[in-house]
Amino acid sequence: MRLCLIAAAAALLLAAPAHASEPLSDRNVKQPTLAVNKKGEALVTYTTPAGKLRRVLVWDAINALIPSPTLPQVRFKYDYAGGWGKYRKQYWKSFGMACGRYDGPELVHKVVACKAPDGSYWALQAWQRNLPLLGLDPFKPEHDDWELHVSHWSGPMADLEVFTNWTYGGDAQGVFGRFTYLGQPVHGFGSTAVGNPKDRYDRNVYIDTYNSAHGDGWKRESGILVHRPTGTFCHSFVPQKQFPGYPSPGAIRPAAPGERYRVTVMGPGVTPVVEVEVKGLGRFDAERDEEIDERFDEVMAGDTICKGER
Numbered sequence: 001m002r003l004c005l006i007a008a009a010a011a012l013l014l015a016a017p018a019h020a021s022e023p024l025s026d027r028n029v030k031q032p033t034l035a036v037n038k039k040g041e042a043l044v045t046y047t048t049p050a051g052k053l054r055r056v057l058v059w060d061a062i063n064a065l066i067p068s069p070t071l072p073q074v075r076f077k078y079d080y081a082g083g084w085g086k087y088r089k090q091y092w093k094s095f096g097m098a099c100g101r102y103d104g105p106e107l108v109h110k111v112v113a114c115k116a117p118d119g120s121y122w123a124l125q126a127w128q129r130n131l132p133l134l135g136l137d138p139f140k141p142e143h144d145d146w147e148l149h150v151s152h153w154s155g156p157m158a159d160l161e162v163f164t165n166w167t168y169g170g171d172a173q174g175v176f177g178r179f180t181y182l183g184q185p186v187h188g189f190g191s192t193a194v195g196n197p198k199d200r201y202d203r204n205v206y207i208d209t210y211n212s213a214h215g216d217g218w219k220r221e222s223g224i225l226v227h228r229p230t231g232t233f234c235h236s237f238v239p240q241k242q243f244p245g246y247p248s249p250g251a252i253r254p255a256a257p258g259e260r261y262r263v264t265v266m267g268p269g270v271t272p273v274v275e276v277e278v279k280g281l282g283r284f285d286a287e288r289d290e291e292i293d294e295r296f297d298e299v300m301a302g303d304t305i306c307k308g309e310r
Contacts, residue, residue, distance in 0.1 A: 023129070023147040024056060025080070032148055034112045036099035036122050043082070043095050044124065044150060055082030055092045062120060062152045064269020065201075066184045067229075073200035074269045076150065105157055108264070108275040111148070120154040125273045127264065129206065133222050134240055134253040135214025151272040158186060158267045160205075161299065162276040165292045167236040167309050170284035173257040174236040174309055175207060177276075178299050181268045185231025195225040202226070205233050205265045209258035210280075212237075221256060226265075227305050234306035257281075 029046035036042045041059040048054055057079040065073055083091025099114030104121045107113055113123035126146050131138065138144040162177040179186045188202025197204070203226050208218045224233045237257040242248050257280060264275040296310050 023149050024078075026054065027142070027145040027147060029054075029146075029148055032111055032124055032126075034099070034114060034122060034124050035095055035097045036114060036116050037096050038098045038117050040116070040118065040120075041095075042122050042150065042152070043092055044148075045092075046148070054080065056080050057083045057086060057091065058150055058152075061270045063154060064158075064181055064267065064271050066182065067187055067189070067201045069189050075200060076152075076270055107272055109149075109273060118154075120152060123151045123272055125149045125151070127273055129264075129266075131206075131220035132246070133220055134242060134246070135209070135212070135219035135221060135256055136242075136246065136253075139247055149266065149273055151267065151270055153267075153271045156182065157271055158265075158274055160263065160265060160274045160276050162261070162263045162278050163292070163295060163299065164261065164278055164281050165296055165310070166281060166284055166289050168238070170286075170289065172236045172238050172255060173281050174234060175261050175263065175278070176234040176296060176300060176306060176309065177205070177232065177263065179203060179205065179226050179231045179233070179265060181271070185226075185229060186268045187226050187228040187231050189228065191225055195223075197225065201268070203265050203268065205263050207235055208262040208264070209237065209256050210260040210262070212256035212258035213254040214256045218262060219256070219258075227303050230300070230303045232300050232303040232306060234300070234303075234309040236309055 026048050028049050032046040034044055044056045058076050060077040061074045079085040098117050102113040102115055107123055109125040109127045111124040111126050115121055126148055129147050130142055132143050158181040160179050165174050167174040186203055188197050188199045190198040204223045207222045209221045210218050222235050224235055226233050238255050240253050242251045259280050262277045266273050293310055300306050
C-alpha cells in the first residue's frame with residue numbers, strides 16, 4: 001500500500017487550467033456555430049450561459065510546431081467583438097462562409113467541423129477537461145464545465161498510443177502510452193510542482209475509468225503530464241490519497257481498475273483534441289504479461305520516470 005501511494009503521488013497532478021489547444025474563454029456555451037472565410041479566418045458564434053450572443057473572430061494559427069526551447073508554440077489570435085477589435089467595423093455582418101463539407105479524420109467530442117478552400121480543416125469540440133480526479137464528483141462550480149475547443153490543421157493529427165499492463169507483480173492494472181506529432185514526441189520544457197505546464201508545448205493526458213470502484217460509468221481517475229523528451233506517460237490504478245483542496249485531504253481513495261479506460265489529450269499547437277479507449281485486462285495472465293512487457297520496453301524506451309511501472 002505505501003509503495004503504491006508513493007508511486008501514485010509521483011504520477012498525478014491537480015486538475016487546474018493548462019495551456020490548451022485552444023479553448024475559448026466562455027464555458028457551457030449554447031448553440032455554437034462555425035464559419036470560415038477565404039482569408040483563413042474563423043467566426044465562432046454562440047450564446048453564453050447569461051444569454052448573451054457572442055461572435056468570436058479567430059485567426060493566425062494552424063497545426064503545431066515540434067517542441068523547441070527557443071520558438072514559441074503556435075496559437076490563435078482572438079477578437080471577442082466579432083472583428084471590431086481587428087477591423088473597427090461590424091465585420092461579422094459581411095464575413096461570409098467558404099467552409100465546405102468535412103471529409104477529414106474522425107473527431108472525438110465534435111460539435112462541428114468543415115473544410116476550408118485551401119484544403120485545411122477547422123473544428124469545434126466540446127469537452128469536460130476539468131473534472132476532479134480520483135473519481136470524485138464535481139465539488140467546485142468549474143469542475144463540470146464544458147469547454148469549447150477550436151482547432152485548425154492540415155495533414156495528420158497528433159497520434160496518441162495507449163496500452164494496458166499489469167503492475168506491482170500483477171497486483172494492479174495500469175495504462176501507459178506515447179503522444180507524438182509528425183513522428184516526434186510531444187512534450188514541454190517546464191512544469192509546476194503539481195505537474196501543470198509552464199509553456200504551450202506541454203500537454204496533460206486525462207485518464208478515465210469505466211465501471212470501477214469509483215462508481216458506474218466513466219469517472220476521471222487522473223491527469224498526467226507527458227514526459228520529456230519521450231512524450232510518454234504511465235499510470236497504475238492503486239489506492240491514492242486525496243489532494244490538498246479536495247473534500248477529505250489525505251483520505252484514501254480505492255484502487256479503481258475498470259472494464260475500460262479512456263485517455264484524452266489536447267492536440268499540440270492548435271490541432272484537435274484526440275482520444276483513445278482501450279479494454280481493461282481482467283485477471284493476471286503471466287504469459288500475456290511477458291508480451292505486454294516487451295511492448296512496454298519498446299514504447300517507453302528512454303522514459304526514466306515510468307521504469308518502475310513495468
